[in-house]
Amino acid sequence: MSKGINANASLNPFDARDTLKVGDNSYQMYRLDAVPGAEKLPYSLKALAENLLRTEDGVNIIKDHIEAIANWDPSANPSVEIQFTPRG
Numbered sequence: 001m002s003k004g005i006n007a008n009a010s011l012n013p014f015d016a017r018d019t020l021k022v023g024d025n026s027y028q029m030y031r032l033d034a035v036p037g038a039e040k041l042p043y044s045l046k047a048l049a050e051n052l053l054r055t056e057d058g059v060n061i062i063k064d065h066i067e068a069i070a071n072w073d074p075s076a077n078p079s080v081e082i083q084f085t086p087r088g
Helices: 043-055 063-069
Strands: 017-022 023-030
Touching: 023 043, 043 063
Parallel strands: none
Antiparallel strands: 017 023
């Protein structure tokens, strides 16, 4: 797998980018297990965390946002605004 960054790739601060091979096809994916704390998240926040990993650009979405989701405390008041960026 190439470690190079293309126009659609994130900065990959957690080294979460990986390749899933299915038959003759390969798909780029982002492993949540690369982000400490993500394993305890509810499914909906895992989807948001994966979205942040895919779209982290160092400007609008930064490593701190991913860490904020991974360290989510359901009893705490929100302290960081997190962006969701749907991609087709």
